[in-house]
Amino acid sequence: MNLIISIIKGVLRKPVGYIAKMKLRKLRNINNTASDKIVNAIDSTLSNSIAPEEKIWIERIEEVRSALNDSFTEITITDYGAGKSSFKRTEKEMYEGVVTTMTVSNACKGSKSYFWALMLFNLVREFKPSICIELGTCLGISSAYQASAQKINKKGSIITLEGADALYSLSKKNLQKLGLDNVTVVKGRFQDNLERILNENEPIDYAFIDGHHDGKATISYFESFIPHLSKKAVIVFDNILWSKGMRYAWKKITENKNVKISVNLRTIGICILDNDIENKFRFRVPLI
Numbered sequence: 001m002n003l004i005i006s007i008i009k010g011v012l013r014k015p016v017g018y019i020a021k022m023k024l025r026k027l028r029n030i031n032n033t034a035s036d037k038i039v040n041a042i043d044s045t046l047s048n049s050i051a052p053e054e055k056i057w058i059e060r061i062e063e064v065r066s067a068l069n070d071s072f073t074e075i076t077i078t079d080y081g082a083g084k085s086s087f088k089r090t091e092k093e094m095y096e097g098v099v100t101t102m103t104v105s106n107a108c109k110g111s112k113s114y115f116w117a118l119m120l121f122n123l124v125r126e127f128k129p130s131i132c133i134e135l136g137t138c139l140g141i142s143s144a145y146q147a148s149a150q151k152i153n154k155k156g157s158i159i160t161l162e163g164a165d166a167l168y169s170l171s172k173k174n175l176q177k178l179g180l181d182n183v184t185v186v187k188g189r190f191q192d193n194l195e196r197i198l199n200e201n202e203p204i205d206y207a208f209i210d211g212h213h214d215g216k217a218t219i220s221y222f223e224s225f226i227p228h229l230s231k232k233a234v235i236v237f238d239n240i241l242w243s244k245g246m247r248y249a250w251k252k253i254t255e256n257k258n259v260k261i262s263v264n265l266r267t268i269g270i271c272i273l274d275n276d277i278e279n280k281f282r283f284r285v286p287l288i
Helices: 002-009 020-028 034-048 052-069 091-096 102-110 114-127 141-153 165-177 190-201 215-228 243-254
Strands: 073-077 096-102 129-135 156-164 181-187 204-207 229-238 261-264 270-276 282-283
Touching: 020 034, 020 282, 034 114, 034 261, 052 102, 052 114, 052 141, 052 165, 073 102, 114 141, 114 190, 114 204, 114 229, 114 270, 129 190, 141 156, 141 165, 141 181, 156 165, 156 190, 165 181, 165 190, 165 204, 181 215, 190 204, 190 215, 204 215, 215 229, 215 243, 229 243, 243 261, 243 270
Parallel strands: 129 156, 129 204, 156 181, 204 229, 261 282
Antiparallel strands: 073 096, 229 270, 261 270
């Protein structure tokens, strides 16, 4: 518990360099509501500014994370993603899945760190989306951060997709333990469920595309979302510089005519799709 309190108090605060500060200032100077909200979320994350109500939720989530990190129970999962960045899995391997055995503790390493989970939390707090879709639940840590932000907003629900049976079961238990009844966990491959989920829940205000981490697949998921988005939508991509394929995917996504503002934060990328924004803005903000 002492470690959790230390994290919340700001031990993991990230330094910001001169270039990043200048880029954030330019992003703010677009004088657009969406860009202001992005900068607000980044500033809140960097300063670790947490209101009392937010702290209660975050402490509870980090307690769950701590318990998962301490669990050496072995689980068998079928991984439908690209694996490590050094792997060269074929499309067939990713569709059929690769069976691996690991501890819950090792699986938890795939969850977003406190800093980046807080970034997602702050983005949801700023944009206040009604319908959120997440691709890649893992153990439910990022889902919990985003869903708790919706709870505080008193608005919204999140549907999160997970391919591995063991992770699906554990994430459901973790989210139920936290009392996050605004989260629905869907089991199965993304490509088998995404179109149905989009059709049943449109318009989508916000999406977090995590998991899989294959460039071609990421572009395909992005294109699947476009017809189902609300007029002012936010899509966040994880690990945009993780591999050559993911870097290419990020480049192609930011070039898409529907993406009006894109912000490369190295680890994640944020895209605003809003036809009311006439010009196209691309930013690279080297946070860490």
